[in-house]
Amino acid sequence: MVLTGAEIVIRCLQEEKVEYVFGYPGGSVLFIYDELFKQDKVRHVLVRHEQGAVHAADGYARSTEKVGVALVTSGPGVTNAVTGIATAYMDSIPMVIISGQVPTAYIGQDAFQEVDTVGITRPCVKHNFLVKDIRELASTIKKAFYLAKSGRPGPVLVDIPKDISAMKGEYAYPKTISMRSYNPVIKGHQGQIKKAVQLLLEAKRPMIYTGGGVILSDAADKLAKLVRQLGFPVTNTLMGLGGYPATDKQFVGMLGMHGTYEANMAMQHCDVLLAVGARFDDRVIGNPEHFAEVPRKIIHIDIDPSSISKRVKVDVPIVGDLPEVLEDISKLLSAAGDRPDEKAVKAWWKQIDEWRGKDCLKYDRKSKIIKPQYVVEKLYEVTKGEAFVCSDVGQHQMWAAQYYKFDKPRRWMNSGGLGTMGFGLPAAMGVQLAHPGSPVACVTGEGSVQMCIQELSTCKQYRLPVKVILLNNGYLGMVRQWQQLFHGNRYAESYVDALPDFVKLAEAYGHVGMRVEKPGDVEGALKEAFKRKDDLVFLDFAIDPTENVYPMVQGGKGLTEMILSEEL
Amino acid sequence: MRHVISLLIENEAGALSRVSGLFSARAYNIESLTVAPTEDPSMSRITIVSVGSDDIIEQITKQLNKLIEVIKVVDISEAAHIERELMLVKVRATGKDREEMKRMSDIFRGRIIDVTETTYVIELTGNTAKLDSFIEAIDRSLILETVRTGVCGIGRGDRVLRV
Numbered sequence: 001m002v003l004t005g006a007e008i009v010i011r012c013l014q015e016e017k018v019e020y021v022f023g024y025p026g027g028s029v030l031f032i033y034d035e036l037f038k039q040d041k042v043r044h045v046l047v048r049h050e051q052g053a054v055h056a057a058d059g060y061a062r063s064t065e066k067v068g069v070a071l072v073t074s075g076p077g078v079t080n081a082v083t084g085i086a087t088a089y090m091d092s093i094p095m096v097i098i099s100g101q102v103p104t105a106y107i108g109q110d111a112f113q114e115v116d117t118v119g120i121t122r123p124c125v126k127h128n129f130l131v132k133d134i135r136e137l138a139s140t141i142k143k144a145f146y147l148a149k150s151g152r153p154g155p156v157l158v159d160i161p162k163d164i165s166a167m168k169g170e171y172a173y174p175k176t177i178s179m180r181s182y183n184p185v186i187k188g189h190q191g192q193i194k195k196a197v198q199l200l201l202e203a204k205r206p207m208i209y210t211g212g213g214v215i216l217s218d219a220a221d222k223l224a225k226l227v228r229q230l231g232f233p234v235t236n237t238l239m240g241l242g243g244y245p246a247t248d249k250q251f252v253g254m255l256g257m258h259g260t261y262e263a264n265m266a267m268q269h270c271d272v273l274l275a276v277g278a279r280f281d282d283r284v285i286g287n288p289e290h291f292a293e294v295p296r297k298i299i300h301i302d303i304d305p306s307s308i309s310k311r312v313k314v315d316v317p318i319v320g321d322l323p324e325v326l327e328d329i330s331k332l333l334s335a336a337g338d339r340p341d342e343k344a345v346k347a348w349w350k351q352i353d354e355w356r357g358k359d360c361l362k363y364d365r366k367s368k369i370i371k372p373q374y375v376v377e378k379l380y381e382v383t384k385g386e387a388f389v390c391s392d393v394g395q396h397q398m399w400a401a402q403y404y405k406f407d408k409p410r411r412w413m414n415s416g417g418l419g420t421m422g423f424g425l426p427a428a429m430g431v432q433l434a435h436p437g438s439p440v441a442c443v444t445g446e447g448s449v450q451m452c453i454q455e456l457s458t459c460k461q462y463r464l465p466v467k468v469i470l471l472n473n474g475y476l477g478m479v480r481q482w483q484q485l486f487h488g489n490r491y492a493e494s495y496v497d498a499l500p501d502f503v504k505l506a507e508a509y510g511h512v513g514m515r516v517e518k519p520g521d522v523e524g525a526l527k528e529a530f531k532r533k534d535d536l537v538f539l540d541f542a543i544d545p546t547e548n549v550y551p552m553v554q555g556g557k558g559l560t561e562m563i564l565s566e567e568l
Numbered sequence: 569m570r571h572v573i574s575l576l577i578e579n580e581a582g583a584l585s586r587v588s589g590l591f592s593a594r595a596y597n598i599e600s601l602t603v604a605p606t607e608d609p610s611m612s613r614i615t616i617v618s619v620g621s622d623d624i625i626e627q628i629t630k631q632l633n634k635l636i637e638v639i640k641v642v643d644i645s646e647a648a649h650i651e652r653e654l655m656l657v658k659v660r661a662t663g664k665d666r667e668e669m670k671r672m673s674d675i676f677r678g679r680i681i682d683v684t685e686t687t688y689v690i691e692l693t694g695n696t697a698k699l700d701s702f703i704e705a706i707d708r709s710l711i712l713e714t715v716r717t718g719v720c721g722i723g724r725g726d727r728v729l730r731v
Contacts, residue, residue, distance in 0.1 A: 119585070127636040130582070179636070182636050306630035310627060313623075
């Protein structure tokens with residue numbers, strides 16, 4: 001069948017069963033938009049800024065098991081998208097970005113809206129392609145989807161020059177892809193798995209530490225089975241929340257820079273650590289030398305060999321797909337019939353419960369000013385823990401992570417790796433489109449939300465009833481907190497003067513805005529907001545401007561060198 | 569420690585920039601890098617000489633393997649291997665220096681491949697140390713120009729890097 005390049009692009013998206021493309025038109029993608037216009041299987045969501053398109057595709061992907069798709073034009077379309085692409089890359093989110101490029105003959109001539117897209121995105125994509133031959137267009141798109149989803153997922157960009165999208169060529173969509181240079185390992189090494197089981201059975205102070213890999217590989221069920229089988233404590237990283245039910249008694253909370261006292265203490269003092277789909281990053285284990293001071297055996301399961309022994313030396317590396325490997329470990333444990341050292345593990349739990357007794361997330365509940373923690377707790381209650389929660393980056397992100405108890409995977413969307421302010425609102429649009437009728441909250445700050453505030457307009461156009469939970473303290477709060485603690489209270493440029501009236505702003509975009517100033521009004525406002533199922537409600541909570549996130553491990557310090565709340 | 573890493577990569581536009589970009593992005597060291605297609609024109613072979621601790625070299629090989637277009641990576645310096653580098657040196661060759669330069673070239677088993685009334689171009693092959701010592705051995709002020717290919721290497725005996 002002979003089709004134009006633009007027709008081929010749309011055919012490929014249909015073949016991949018793409019529901020939504022988030023994008024913004026421009027000169028180099030006009031032929032592709034023309035073909036989008038002529039069909040109705042693939043629906044296009046017109047954002048207001050390309051960064052929003054990529055974050056929306058990202059939120060869509062995080063909350064489903066599907067690949068997010070974004071479509072942008074050449075030049076500024078691509079450069080605007082880069083922040084979104086880097087965000088997805090750092091968190092290993094499966095995504096395909098299609099970008100227009102100037103016509104092949106113009107490439108390299110500094111043409112209007114020309115940028116070296118493949119060069120500019122190379123360090124922040126899993127892979128990228130420049131299509132120079134119409135005959136390779138369909139197979140390239142097929143490869144892009146395959147690469148984005150398989151192995152350690154990530155964003156893949158396909159750059160299509162305008163003449164290629166206009167040109168005619170033979171179309172056939174390949175059914176399968178085989179690449180001699182790319183074969184992710186799925187099955188774990190059986191010898192290594194045996195060693196891991198042996199270590200787990202011998203452990204006196206065991207700990208299970210799981211990350212975003214559990215969410216991305218849909219391994220939560222297998223993880224829960226293994227954790228219960230072993231009876232060991234489990235902690236999640238910021239990216240891994242929801243990977244294990246937060247309300248379960250074996251869950252000791254999030255670990256890391258703002259992790260719970262008990263999670264960080266247990267992580268540091270365990271003698272056998274099972275790391276599952278996590279990467280020991282600096283926000284999670286703090287200073288690696290301090291972490292290594294306590295001797296422990298580490299088992300690390302990950303699909304990406306380069307994540308293993310990168311920051312922390314590992315004793316039993318297992319490369320493979322998490323559900324497969326976790327299942328193998330479970331089976332081997334059952335078959336062996338051996339039980340972990342129950343007496344030792346019981347004593348270990350006693351120690352952990354003592355640490356738990358510190359109640360490190362305690363805050364002033366009698367405050368006359370709204371405490372941000374209280375807002376998140378009420379959000380959890382009002383939504384019965386069933387909401388999809390997106391966040392931006394900063395204090396509000398940490399409070400959401402600490403106080404909203406995620407029991408299911410894919411309910412918590414945040415930019416953990418790159419830490420991109422502006423992520424929350426557009427991501428929430430993608431989530432809402434993927435889950436129409438479900439409650440979607442965007443917990444944000446007045447700094448972050450203004451970085452992609454224009455997407456309120458997109459929400460109106462597509463009737464996306466996202467609930468914006470703005471924890472407004474008038475400060476770039478996390479910056480202010482660091483300045484207070486580590487820079488002698490010199491609040492350099494962290495106070496945001498001249499904030500807009502967010503209620504009026506929401507109304508200007510055609511939404512409902514509410515300002516909440518008293519603790520007594522928090523619950524009512526949230527209930528009212530979630531009752532309005534068809535409206536985007538923008539809740540502006542005036543919170544305590546000086547509230548800090550605790551516990552806190554200062555950058556470069558050891559995991560157990562925590563600063564605790566003054567409440568303790 | 570100095571390591572010689574050999575890899576096979578799809579012979580596609582931009583593949584080399586992924587490799588070099590990886591080294592700069594992750595602050596790895598490149599002492600030299602050579603690249604050329606193999607007997608199978610769909611593949612190129614790259615030889616990289618890098619310096620780093622064992623942990624860093626392990627990360628380098630893992631990160632290289634992670635690049636989609638990289639087919640195979642081997643640290644050939646982990647076992648017995650051969651390294652060679654080619655150097656061309658243009659020297660001033662007049663008067664008594666002309667005879668001396670010819671003699672030095674012979675001692676180092678070089679070949680003079682271009683001759684004018686005043687210059688020679690000497691071709692020299694060997695490991696890095698040998699080429700360095702040739703430069704040391706001749707009168708520096710006579711050197712007009714040098715060009716080196718960087719190291720290429722291959723495992724000894726049965727150690728083979730192929731698909």
